[in-house]
Amino acid sequence: MGLLGAIEAGGTKFVVAVADQDYNIVERAAFPTLNGEKTLDQVIAFFDQFEDIDAIGIAAFGPIDIVTGSRTYGHVLDTPKTGWSGYNFLGRMKAWRDIPYYWTTDVNGAGWAEFKTGAAKDVDNMVYLTVGTGVGAGIVSSGHLVSGYGHPEAGHIFLQKHPEDNYAGHCPFHGDNCLEGLAAGPAIEERWGTSAKGIADDDIAWKIEAFYLAQAALDYTMILRPDKIVFGGGVPHREILFPLMRESFAEQMSDYLNVPDLDEYIVPVANGDNAGILGCFYLAKTLVK
């Protein structure tokens, strides 16, 4: 048996690593994200050190084309990031070495790690939501990552505004209509004119934030009936959000649906910063016979 490879392709940082089949990391490197071609040069220089790689999992910032059979499968789609729109990420990797690749989104990578060995390891259905610079989701239903005509963009569902919130929203497409426009880190910072980290726990900012995240959790619940909703990313580092989200969820749901105990239902990630890389290894492993 050879090694497993992982590429956690973030918008600001790339992390690459190889591990043995038991997920013990053999080597790891990180570098800032440049344009597509230059970044992939570094990725390939890293993996070139290892002769015997069985498969590589790639979890990439999006939007990306993950629809098998599509003409642009494996490409990065339209993005404001310089030197990435239309870049044939997977094609470049395959041209380098023709081994199996698991090609998916960054949130699917981290979500899959939470599903396999993290906060959702004991369930079959989960939503992993990351709330940072943007909001994104990796969704598992009956043990499978949900995707269809493309990957989920569950950060852009429409929400009702909190009655005390006058903020105009920051989604370039949906303004204050969508979750990301109202509740991502930059929205918090623009709304209150200060860094999110500096806002006190008892500030109304977190009540409003919890209201939006809970309303999103409610919509995911109605549509998917997950066993667990796992929150990752920078914003949920704010621990007070968890009791506030559970309270708001119960209030908005208004006893309509049977859900698991909220302390077990609305939970933080368990894998921490390693989730992305771990998820890539787990996904790569599914390709190894």
Next chain:
Amino acid sequence: MGLLGAIEAGGTKFVVAVADQDYNIVERAAFPTLNGEKTLDQVIAFFDQFEDIDAIGIAAFGPIDIVTGSRTYGHVLDTPKTGWSGYNFLGRMKAWRDIPYYWTTDVNGAGWAEFKTGAAKDVDNMVYLTVGTGVGAGIVSSGHLVSGYGHPEAGHIFLQKHPEDNYAGHCPFHGDNCLEGLAAGPAIEERWGTSAKGIADDDIAWKIEAFYLAQAALDYTMILRPDKIVFGGGVPHREILFPLMRESFAEQMSDYLNVPDLDEYIVPVANGDNAGILGCFYLAKTLVK
């Protein structure tokens, strides 16, 4: 090979039928829904006529417990309908004859028929939404019916109100917060104080209705990325809703996501009134070896 059985268990009417393995209906009956025990008496009297039934598909009005392994699996859950709360529907059937049963919701039954041979027969991912007395959804992701801690209740996702709508909503749990409270048949009739069938095509009523259904379609799109969204039930008999929904969908989506051509994406059912029974047969067939 024996026969296939179907039970379309609606809140106002039950339809039962048997068919051969090629889905040719051998016999069919319908009767009004009484309480659980009395209705099942009639169901059983019907199937007693047939010795050789391989499996029966049951598509039941909800909420019902469809979680395998649950203590109340096969039961009807809390419902305002007299004589049904807690009724052990599946248990009664199994006590009658211990054959395989596919036990699911009415919307999963009809949705599955649309998926197999109806409007969504050529795709792998779809949402079937029925808009009638209530709003419910049957969801297929990668070929599988979505369920988890329970079945979807996608009629109760939260929506933003149309700026010209002052209606207080009719969902007993969520008032004017949710899709069903704003857009089911009774909401239309209460809002405008007249029968939905009597409202003219060019009335603003349909613009508002289309706005809500399109917003729901947008949320399903963001979360599930279906290939098709199929609308059934009484309200979408109003054909003008389809162009209005497509227009509103495009406007609210604001070019964010790549979706199929809207004329192919937001479509009416193809199976018509037979969908429920057909779906039961198709589901029963999955249990026949």
